[in-house]
Amino acid sequence: MPSRRTLLQMSLGAMLMPAAAGPAAAWRSQARAGTPHDQDRPARQSILRLDSNENSLGMSPEARKVFARSLDVANRYPDGHAQALCDALAADLTVSPDQILLTNGSTASIRAIVQSFRQNRPSTAEGRVVAQDPTFGIVERLCRDLGLAYHGVPTGKDFAPDMVAMEKAARKDGGPVLVYMVTPNNPTGVVAPTPALFDWIRRADEETIFLIDEAYHDYVDAPSYESAVRLIRDGHRNVIVTRTFSKLHGMAGLRVGYAVAHKDTMADLSRFSDGWNINSTGLMVAKASLADTSWRAHCLRQNTEARTILTDTLDTLGLGHIPGHTNFVLHRIAADHADYKRRMADHGVLVGRYMRTGPGWNRLSLGTPDEMRRFVDILTDFRRRGWA
Amino acid sequence: MPSRRTLLQMSLGAMLMPAAAGPAAAWRSQARAGTPHDQDRPARQSILRLDSNENSLGMSPEARKVFARSLDVANRYPDGHAQALCDALAADLTVSPDQILLTNGSTASIRAIVQSFRQNRPSTAEGRVVAQDPTFGIVERLCRDLGLAYHGVPTGKDFAPDMVAMEKAARKDGGPVLVYMVTPNNPTGVVAPTPALFDWIRRADEETIFLIDEAYHDYVDAPSYESAVRLIRDGHRNVIVTRTFSKLHGMAGLRVGYAVAHKDTMADLSRFSDGWNINSTGLMVAKASLADTSWRAHCLRQNTEARTILTDTLDTLGLGHIPGHTNFVLHRIAADHADYKRRMADHGVLVGRYMRTGPGWNRLSLGTPDEMRRFVDILTDFRRRGWA
Structure with missing residues (x-):
């Protein structure tokens, strides 16, 4: 089945699964198996899900x-x-x-x-x-x-x-x-x-x-x-x-x-x-x-804090980014996107699929401030290794 | 919005609400306001919902x-x-x-x-x-x-x-x-x-x-x-x-x-x-x-028991019914359907809308055996009064 996942991102789950024929199969292949909410696999709580523009803070x-x-x-x-x-x-x-x-x-x-x-x-x-x-x-x-x-x-x-x-x-x-x-x-x-x-x-x-x-x-x-x-x-x-x-x-x-x-x-x-x-x-x-307007206000404050943590690091690392008004940031990577995505997945981070923004860009969802602190440490390490 | 409700039944809620124009309004007018699951109204636990072929026993x-x-x-x-x-x-x-x-x-x-x-x-x-x-x-x-x-x-x-x-x-x-x-x-x-x-x-x-x-x-x-x-x-x-x-x-x-x-x-x-x-x-x-196959087996047994309670009473009252294979029974009423439906609603029972089965028929969902015992008492009373 043609799916938002197929369009928006390729995920760790998709990487782990064999390619399958037909639209229904395409739908299934987009599934993020192995992520924390797949009840049939061992929980991998440590995975950072920064690929789908969800709200990591959850519901009010x-x-x-x-x-x-x-x-x-x-x-x-x-x-x-x-x-x-x-x-x-x-x-x-x-x-x-x-x-x-x-x-x-x-x-x-x-x-x-x-x-x-x-x-x-x-x-x-x-x-x-x-x-x-x-x-x-x-x-x-x-x-x-x-x-x-x-x-x-x-x-x-x-x-x-x-x-x-x-x-x-x-x-x-x-x-x-x-x-x-x-x-x-x-x-x-x-x-x-x-x-x-x-x-x-x-x-x-x-x-x-x-x-x-x-x-x-x-x-x-x-x-x-x-x-x-x-x-x-x-x-x-x-x-x-x-x-x-x-x-x-x-x-x-x-x-x-x-x-x-x-x-x-x-x-x-x-x-x-x-x-x-x-x-x-x-x-x-x-x-x-x-x-519950107060919960949304809280989420917006956390989103702003998360964005600042990310963009400050991007600035420090010399990676450009687009000033946005969302819960994600489109930013530069000095690497091939497929390699970057795979290596991030190896480090437990889902960064999403290649977007049609030309080479050298990645769209990263903003998680909680704590999640972003964890991410920028990994990104900084990647930059040091020449992977980002 | 054209809706399953509009097609399948008119409900107590729809009766209580003014007619409204347009499809979106039609959708809303089908809402069963005032039934137990409307969080904005006082709970009316006593309403018998026998109109929508739901499973009164709930989920497994x-x-x-x-x-x-x-x-x-x-x-x-x-x-x-x-x-x-x-x-x-x-x-x-x-x-x-x-x-x-x-x-x-x-x-x-x-x-x-x-x-x-x-x-x-x-x-x-x-x-x-x-x-x-x-x-x-x-x-x-x-x-x-x-x-x-x-x-x-x-x-x-x-x-x-x-x-x-x-x-x-x-x-x-x-x-x-x-x-x-x-x-x-x-x-x-x-x-x-x-x-x-x-x-x-x-x-x-x-x-x-x-x-x-x-x-x-x-x-x-x-x-x-x-x-x-x-x-x-x-x-x-x-x-x-x-x-x-x-x-x-x-x-x-x-x-x-x-x-x-x-x-x-x-x-x-x-x-x-x-x-x-x-x-x-x-x-x-x-x-x-x-x-959970055992829950479904339980529900099927309860459904059969509920059907027997209903059909035994229908037989006693001289009201014909169609042998069916579902969680509802199409049965005769010796009354105008609109009157019957309104009076049942007055007695806290949702019996569903007029079906295109010709006059003198009603489709009744099977609730739990206890719900059906309550219903057949009301139906028997209706028959005595010449309302069914």
Whole structure:
């Protein structure tokens, strides 16, 4: 099965497993066997998982309590909890509940959006997708699966999205276009300039649909940044924002994400989603997590501290890095990525797969400050040996 | 959002809530607010939930232990656990792991199958779907959403599927056909005759795809019944079987289902699924539940006891019922269904929505034997008052 793992990273587990044929096998080959949460292997607590942009601090204490309580409803369908979370998100975002689509992670929202875009096009002119390059790979994969043309527009200096070139690419042939904008972007951490993005959306025709992927929204501290939810509140029908509880909320395993759009847009999108299909535990935990703002503030402080530990060391070692607004840092390595990744795995560190950022770069997830102290010691040693 | 709830039942919650516009609202309106698992309302432990074919006994004790342990990995992506469950299922079904697609409940498998069927058809001849009528409504809904023709073939005597008429309907115009066969069927509980079904599949052309929905497979005790997984093992590419952990395994809230098919069929199907998107808790719990055969045997014994309590009372009251192979019973009521449903709700019992079985029928989920004793007392009282 085509998978986020396949797209985003190769892991220690994948390295240890034989290659297998077929999509289902591909899905399995992405599994991180041998990592601490594989119950069938001996625990290897010492592995540093810095490859998947998860929150090493885990879920909020309040969320953990609700998790335990959710056991008692695990035999019942989750419906009521979906409504409760939908209402809580609507209040949080100042939109109406029928402007929110809950999905199994934001990836399921993204799939529904691309499928909707694909099906609403006449088969003779199936529409094109425009995105910055590099970016999160799921949309490119969906285009391949669903028969849509995908056009990646190279980012400019320091990986900033080239807004002029993207708009030009989107307008090139006329007709339906889906613009996929990840902001902050993955794997670069760079935020798209809000004024340029908003201006483009405002002057775009209705055949240009904007999918704004705000998976890392919670981490942004750029004063000029604003969520595109604002444009949805202003009545724009051609903007869909996706968000996830997998990052700052520390809930990657529970698969809760959502899309926000104008209610007319949402009515169409709903046809392509199994909206009631989120697990009750995830729904209940997400609602509790949303209410626990102090835990998120704590996580953000820890993330900033972890970033400083990392970037200070990178500076000391003379390894460049991109100023980002996420829970990962794109940084230079003075080594072949495959060698670096393998050697890091040998040292118990998962640093993720090669990203399409050209040679000499690595995307490293920020763990806890303690994890980052451990990592920078290893990195410093690598640099000494000429491995990084 | 179009929902299983909307299709399958109207609930106490839906009755208490105002009608709302739009699909997202429709999804929310199906929520069973006010039932015991709505954390925002006072617990109403006394409500008898006999509307959704859940397992009132809950999850296996072994599964409950694993549920608690899964908290510690909730911040990590679920991949490794997906592989572990896939391998366990493959061993259980004597197929290869690349013949299994894990999805968020079997409904997500069904969606992927219908979407794949839809997209693989030329737009000028989009294919038709044939099913028995009445049956589980999700495929009819998907056809409406995705622009496919849906043809329901009335069931025969005692709601048995009319295999001859179904095959005739499938062959009528030539070209691609998706046959949707729920066996045992919902809402009737009736099993399709295995020899007739298997013979049809064996002589069908490759443009006739069979989606065999075996959600209630675990409950069947008819000696002549056999799962269509057998045909997949025999190499048939045009058969896809769907299953779920929502019923006997007592995991409806955790959203774990799967499809089984020939690996070539699966390779195509995978393109339409977010396969890695199942929550880690559900994956871990499902694997533990699969291993706990003694709990399932216990649940089956309790289900049989509950059925006997119900059917004995129905016989005493002169209310006919259909011999079924599931955790629900389709039975007669001598009353208008809407009145009956409302009055049952007033007495704290959710009996489900009107099913397309004609007037005078109700589909009742089997709870625990104690729950059924409570229910038959209420039903007997209703009969005395002329309400049933």
